Amino acid sequence: MHKYHVGQSLDLLPSHGSSSRRAGECKIVALLPYEGHMIQYKVQSTLESYQRIVSENDLRLPAA
Numbered sequence: 001m002h003k004y005h006v007g008q009s010l011d012l013l014p015s016h017g018s019s020s021r022r023a024g025e026c027k028i029v030a031l032l033p034y035e036g037h038m039i040q041y042k043v044q045s046t047l048e049s050y051q052r053i054v055s056e057n058d059l060r061l062p063a064a
Contacts, residue, residue: 001039002031002039002041002056003039003056004028004041004056004059005028005031006028006029006030006031007027007028008027008028009025009026009027009062010025010026010027010028010043010059010060010061010062011023011024011025011026011059011060011061011062011063012024012025012026012043012045012052012054012058012059013058013059013060015058022045022047022048024045024046024047025045025046025047025062026043026044026045026046026052026059027043027044027046028041028042028043029041029042029043029044029051030042032053038055038056038057039055039056040053040054040055040056041053041054041055041056041059043059
């Protein structure tokens, strides 16, 4: 079951490893089907012009 919903704004955590993903605000564009061991989302970052697929562990609620 997905923890977040379409349209929700979240913080995208920086990538670990070879990916060039930067930390920043993003919005959930789509909930993706469960694939094996992780829940995934399609997100649109405010810092990038393209959408990314990220796991739920790469997202967090913005600090209040």
